[in-house]
Amino acid sequence: MTVLTDQYTPEREAIDDGLRAAVARLPYAASRIASYHFGWTDVAGKPADGSSGKALRPLLTLLAARAVADDWRPAVPAAVAVELVHNFSLVHDDIIDQDNLRRHRPTVWKVFGVTEAILVGDALHALAFEVLASSGDARAAAGSGLLATTVRALVEGQLADFYFEKRERVGIAECVAMAEAKTASLIGCATALGALFAGGTDHQVGALRDFGLRLGLAFQHIDDLLGIWGDPKITGKAVYSDLRSRKKTLPVTAALGSDLPEAAELAGFFTWVEPLDEAQLRRAAELVEVCGGRRSSMESAESLVTAAVASLDDAGLVPEAAAELGNLAVETVGRKW
Numbered sequence: 148m149t150v151l152t153d154q155y156t157p158e159r160e161a162i163d164d165g166l167r168a169a170v171a172r173l174p175y176a177a178s179r180i181a182s183y184h185f186g187w188t189d190v191a192g193k194p195a196d197g198s199s200g201k202a203l204r205p206l207l208t209l210l211a212a213r214a215v216a217d218d219w220r221p222a223v224p225a226a227v228a229v230e231l232v233h234n235f236s237l238v239h240d241d242i243i244d245q246d247n248l249r250r251h252r253p254t255v256w257k258v259f260g261v262t263e264a265i266l267v268g269d270a271l272h273a274l275a276f277e278v279l280a281s282s283g284d285a286r287a288a289a290g291s292g293l294l295a296t297t298v299r300a301l302v303e304g305q306l307a308d309f310y311f312e313k314r315e316r317v318g319i320a321e322c323v324a325m326a327e328a329k330t331a332s333l334i335g336c337a338t339a340l341g342a343l344f345a346g347g348t349d350h351q352v353g354a355l356r357d358f359g360l361r362l363g364l365a366f367q368h369i370d371d372l373l374g375i376w377g378d379p380k381i382t383g384k385a386v387y388s389d390l391r392s393r394k395k396t397l398p399v400t401a402a403l404g405s406d407l408p409e410a411a412e413l414a415g416f417f418t419w420v421e422p423l424d425e426a427q428l429r430r431a432a433e434l435v436e437v438c439g440g441r442r443s444s445m446e447s448a449e450s451l452v453t454a455a456v457a458s459l460d461d462a463g464l465v466p467e468a469a470a471e472l473g474n475l476a477v478e479t480v481g482r483k484w
Contacts, residue, residue: 155206158219162205165227169274180267184238184255200250203479204337205230207362210475211341211355214459214468218345224282225290225340231275232294233333236301238268243309244392248384272298286343293343297336304329311395315418322400323364330370331363338362338472354462361455362476368448369480371396372441375432387428393417397447402440409437448480 170181182188189195205226212222240246241254242264248254256264275294279287307325311317338359342352373382374389374396382388389396395403395417403410403417413434416423423431435441456473 212345334363335360398440402438
């Protein structure tokens with residue numbers, strides 16, 4: 148599969164080098180587990196060719212820096228910090244959601260245990276701030292404050308997502324607010340940090356944060372569609388994964404809120420006590436589509452990307468780099484699934 152960010156070889160190499168250097172600071176036991184999570188090693192600690200992910204968030208940090216100053220290199224520590232925070236959340240998410248696969252391999256908690264996964268996630272979180280602090284950049288303090296606020300929002304979104312699974316009804320506005328906190332906040336932080344570390348003005352930092360927030364929410368709409376209909380060969384997760392865990396995602400919530408009679412049947416699957424079998428999962432996916440959830444998320448994602456690209460206008464950015472950000476946003480929503 149071609150990853151959207153594969154074309155940015157120098158940037159991805161800089162991000163990877165920074166991640167490896169940061170993980171190497173950890174005690175051996177934690178470093179070994181983190182290296183497995185990033186796909187650098189196998190379970191036995193031997194070098195592997197596993198995927199470390201799309202690196203979309205840190206790449207957006209570097210592209211935002213280039214849009215401000217035509218140079219992404221000063222923003223590498225910020226990009227690494229963003230990716231460390233993202234991966235701390237992934238390691239913990241897999242425990243919360245009881246997911247067995249991540250990037251086509253068993254998840255950290257399945258291989259090493261829940262306690263180890265929690266501690267390694269905590270270590271990645273701490274490393275993010277250590278990377279910023281040790282960068283020597285005068286903007287590190289402001290960047291740390293922005294990242295800390297974002298982690299707080301991320302936790303708030305994760306809690307809301309967890310509580311939604313226990314509720315019979317969730318409004319679409321609540322679901323959007325949850326997605327903004329859980330996903331969009333970190334992508335908005337990524338682009339804002341890139342602008343900040345490139346020496347951007349307050350207006351440029353704000354414009355690029357708005358771009359990231361809108362793109363992040365669009366990304367969540369698409370990710371939620373992938374959680375139902377995504378090809379496991381592409382997503383690395385089982386088909387219908389979000390329906391199996393009865394997650395009230397954006398397309399599901401939109402479908403449940405429709406006035407169609409099929410919405411009641413769909414709601415029944417979310418109050419079913421026993422695990423859903425394959426036939427029930429297929430039917431639930433059909434009902435989400437019949438009730439307009441699939442269409443709603445696609446249309447919302449497209450509208451959000453249009454607004455994201457428009458937020459870059461009149462920010463005094465480097466035209467070619469701003470256009471590149473816009474293209475990446477469009478490709479993200481149009482990615483094959």
